[in-house]
Amino acid sequence: MTSHAAYLAQAREWQVLLHSGRATAADQAAAEAWRLAAPEHAQALREVEDLWALLGQLDPRSSAPPATSEVVPLAPRRARRSARWVVPLATAASLVLALWLPRGAWLGLYADESTAPGEIRELRLEDGSLLTLNGNTALDWVFVDGQRQVRLYRGEVDFQVAADATRPFLVAAGPARIRVTGTRFDVNHRGGDVLLAVTHGQVQASEDGGSPVPVNARQQVAWRAGQLQSVQALDAQRLAWQRGKLVFRARPLGEVFAELERSQSQRVVFLDAAARELQVTGVFALDDPQALLRAIESNLPVRLIRLPGVLLVASRD
Template identity: 30%
Template sequence: MTIEGDVDTRRKEAADWFARLNQRTVTTADVRGFSDWRRDPENARAFSRVEAMWEAAGTLAKNPDMANLTRDAAAAAKPARKPKLATGRLIPIGVVGALTLALGAGGVLWMSQQPTRYATAVGEQRTIQLEDGSRIILDTGSEVAVRFTGGRRSVTLNNGQAMFDVEGDPARPFIVAAGDTRVTAIGTRFDVRRSGTGARVILVEGRVDVRREAAADGRWALSPGQEVTTSALRPTIATANVPASTSWTSGRLTFENTPIAEAVAEVNRYSREPIELRDSRISSVQVSGVFNAGDIDGFVAALSDLYALQATRAEDGRIVLSGPA
């Protein structure tokens, strides 16, 4: 038997055992037979792959390609008993057959083309080390989808903010998509934050090219210390306060002559119990200071002391800042 044939046989056997062991009734003979079959390390690995595929099925089922594959396999399969998973869901054996097909060369290729997603909850930050040595720092309430191929490294910033520290590789440009904006880099460090339909891009070091897909004149080449917000009415390159704008990566929020309303909105990104400013007289007043991200109490105390505000807790958990009675 060829190596390819041996692998195919193990794959089919693994899918068959997976179906048997998830039926409503599993016989003692089945358990013993599976134990004997699984003693072979190659068989054990094949079975683990089938289990991993099924664990991923909840997500894959939403993908049109996998849905079509599963539907075709189920339609072609002969009527069979319906195994029951530990979760209580019933699946046709034909679906297991579809998973087996997906483990083949074409399925492995299809799986490798799917992006890997990383996300943070409100108030959480996360550092992701990518396979090429590049690094992503995800800010609060953010999500990225990463897909690497032989000729391209692609990341989609679905929402939120991220700092990218990119390893140089001229043969594989590193491209970040954020709304209608594309940021292309080879080896560099830059910050991207979703803004409307586009993004704000700040270059820390190196060089990046920024492009807005829908605009004929929407191309900018940034140098270190520069930024551009592509969603602005007339986007232009401006000088960035890099230390202040990127201080979030070390857990701090830095405000320099920032309108209080904007500062409140920024602080709220890190809390599930937001601040509500009910004193319009100070909303446009500029404030400067450094606060720990997520330190709502410290920020509220500072504003209360400076502007004689009263802080009360609403029933839904919001902190309401209002002027003196």
């Protein structure tokens, strides 16, 4: 049985699409058909529309704290024994947006394949290639004009590409363009950055329209701010998810939580920049995100406030 949370997630995707300026008449008809398909769908859309109306009431000028000391207090029951929590209006608006906007917006409606947070799935393509999708991943794939093509919208994939010199295998992920004929590599597409890690064979990496750079086994390369960086030695800890582990060595807390969001549906909002830069070192089970959260609370000077669907992170001081 589908849960109410799942209906809400679907309703949010429809609402974002319909207000994106990209919705076609067919999209609008499909959304209406989804609403009429079940009373639970209609109820979820009503709740999402109510929250959309609330977002419309947020004054854009509140992106900076007002001159007065007006704040919105957050006082979860389990945090009352701690120091009083106060959040500026701008942060409250960001929190509402983080709660409402789904990951990847309408990607879940159109991607050929997608995984939920915490789900790892294998996908066997018709050419024999094996793709292993990490949690919260979305992609399209097609075989056309003598090429095998994958577009990775978000997430991380381990590619084991079947050798075929006559049909190159192409991967597009944000600014990254990757070309192989048969090898194994990992592509991690998070936000605007992409990391390619090669475990076997050789991969040709480039920016869109740029000259290809060879990346060999046990090497990696990143695209940052749309630019291809220099090739480096492979950091094997980045591939620990394939063994069911999360391995961090002096990794900023912001990056750690970005990885954690692939294992759980809870969104993460940082209330200050200092907390984001704290560093984490350790080995954790991929299927036990709560153990990582407990370790963070016990060993770092941060406070975690758990709200429905969101986790607030702030420095203790």
